[in-house]
Amino acid sequence: MRVLVIGSGAREHALVLALSRDPSVIALACAPGNAGIAGVAETYGVDVTDAGAVAALAKEWNADLVVVGPEQPLVAGAADAVRAAGIPCFGPSAAAARIEGSKAFAKDVMAAAGVPTATSEVVDNPARLDAALTHFGPTWVVKDDGLAAGKGVVVTADRAVARAHAMTLLDNGHPVLLESFLDGPEVSLFCLVDGATVVPLLPAQDFKRVGDGDSGPNTGGMGAYSPLPWAPEGLVDTIVSTCVQPVVDELARRGTPFTGLLYAGLALTTAGPQVIEFNCRFGDPETQAVLALLRTPLAGLFHAAATGDLASAPALEWADGYAVTVVVAAEGYPGRPRTGDVVGGGEAEGVLHAGTRRREDGAVVSVGGRVLSVVGTGPTLAAAREDTYRRVVGVHLTGSHHRTDIALRAANGEIEVPS
Numbered sequence: 001m002r003v004l005v006i007g008s009g010a011r012e013h014a015l016v017l018a019l020s021r022d023p024s025v026i027a028l029a030c031a032p033g034n035a036g037i038a039g040v041a042e043t044y045g046v047d048v049t050d051a052g053a054v055a056a057l058a059k060e061w062n063a064d065l066v067v068v069g070p071e072q073p074l075v076a077g078a079a080d081a082v083r084a085a086g087i088p089c090f091g092p093s094a095a096a097a098r099i100e101g102s103k104a105f106a107k108d109v110m111a112a113a114g115v116p117t118a119t120s121e122v123v124d125n126p127a128r129l130d131a132a133l134t135h136f137g138p139t140w141v142v143k144d145d146g147l148a149a150g151k152g153v154v155v156t157a158d159r160a161v162a163r164a165h166a167m168t169l170l171d172n173g174h175p176v177l178l179e180s181f182l183d184g185p186e187v188s189l190f191c192l193v194d195g196a197t198v199v200p201l202l203p204a205q206d207f208k209r210v211g212d213g214d215s216g217p218n219t220g221g222m223g224a225y226s227p228l229p230w231a232p233e234g235l236v237d238t239i240v241s242t243c244v245q246p247v248v249d250e251l252a253r254r255g256t257p258f259t260g261l262l263y264a265g266l267a268l269t270t271a272g273p274q275v276i277e278f279n280c281r282f283g284d285p286e287t288q289a290v291l292a293l294l295r296t297p298l299a300g301l302f303h304a305a306a307t308g309d310l311a312s313a314p315a316l317e318w319a320d321g322y323a324v325t326v327v328v329a330a331e332g333y334p335g336r337p338r339t340g341d342v343v344g345g346g347e348a349e350g351v352l353h354a355g356t357r358r359r360e361d362g363a364v365v366s367v368g369g370r371v372l373s374v375v376g377t378g379p380t381l382a383a384a385r386e387d388t389y390r391r392v393v394g395v396h397l398t399g400s401h402h403r404t405d406i407a408l409r410a411a412n413g414e415i416e417v418p419s
């Protein structure tokens with residue numbers, strides 16, 4: 001199989017590495033890729049938000065399968081364009097990708113499917129905002145009703161902070177979504193979906209806040225681990241049957257079946273798992289941890305999902321133990337990141353690239369906020385943490401920062417699931 005991956009993050013680096021281990025893959029390309037991905041796959045420039053350009057590249061390169069990593073091309077119709085060109089695509093149509101692209105749409109689908117989630121209200125003017133703030137808080141959850149790469153959300157016990165964020169969104173013409181606060185540990189569950197059949201991967205947890213102890217603003221994700229040693233028995237089956245399958249069925253019923261990776265972000269509350277969000281693609285950085293443990297050849301699974309054949313795919317095989325990933329971010333991230341610095345140690349095993357580019361003189365330099373995603377494994381979560389942080393010491397980027405407490409509370413047995 002000739003497989004083309006779309007995207008340029010550490011998630012795509014992890015996808016490309018996992019695909020390269022599948023003996024059925026005879027050629028691998030990634031567009032646009034990055035300096036690390038270029039060591040594993042052919043790379044091509046493409047504007048990922050131009051669905052026609054993505055499909056044209058897939059045709060020109062003779063792809064047998066296209067795997068779309070990020071949400072922007074999916075929301076822009078890349079999977080539709082690739083399928084229209086007669087090439088199987090692992091990724092949902094623009095219509096199904098609205099499950100991530102519009103939080104209001106996602107709420108509507110969940111309501112129709114009877115999926116437990118936070119109550120919410122969309123507000124589009126300041127007068128309604130104040131009434132809604134009184135109704136919802138404290139704690140306030142204020143979201144941008146659109147794609148915001150995890151950064152459009154403010155969760156705060158301070159009404160003034162909540163109001164200021166909402167006003168900034170309204171001033172920029174963005175409708176605001178207010179939600180009830182869901183208390184309890186968070187879980188990310190990735191599911192392969194072929195329009196009807198759902199195959200869950202190992203559950204993971206990510207760390208959205210920039211600083212240790214969950215301090216500071218939300219980011220795209222600063223680290224993750226998988227699986228969850230504290231997960232109650234049957235958690236994955238419960239999430240699939242109460243949250244994921246009903247949404248997959250509802251999207252199919254509406255004539256917009258979901259094909260690709262459906263990501264359920266949940267909180268485990270006293271009332272059971274409740275959905276915080278659905279995403280239409282693999283999560284970053286959880287993917288880097290989850291795929292480090294997958295033993296089943298990935299291209300075969302993606303092809304089965306893309307062609308409606310997941311029901312006959314083999315049961316997934318996983319390595320024993322745990323995987324942990326730690327993101328090394330540029331100075332300034334999640335604000336405006338400092339770029340153009342030389343990245344040292346980036347070729348080491350377990351170091352996945354995100355915002356990197358190879359300069360003309362051959363040096364690898366930083367070009368984005370999340371620069372590297374370092375992955376380690378071990379028989380216990382503590383051992384996997386040690387392996388990862390040992391690798392982090394080997395990478396160098398001036399001014400960079402990373403969290404030192406990824407998976408720490410879980411390794412110490414400190415996470416409690418309310419019952």
Ligand code: AMP
Pocket residue numbers: 118141143150151153155179180181182183186208218265267276277
């Ligand atoms: P989202 O972009 O919707 O994934 O939100 C980013 C992060 O904000 C989530 O991972 C949670 O940590 C937090 N969050 C979002 N919605 C809620 C909610 N209703 N209750 C509690 N925390 C939330």
Ligand code: GLY
Pocket residue numbers: 149150206220221279282283284285286
């Ligand atoms: N890890 C969060 C996300 O990918 O949205």
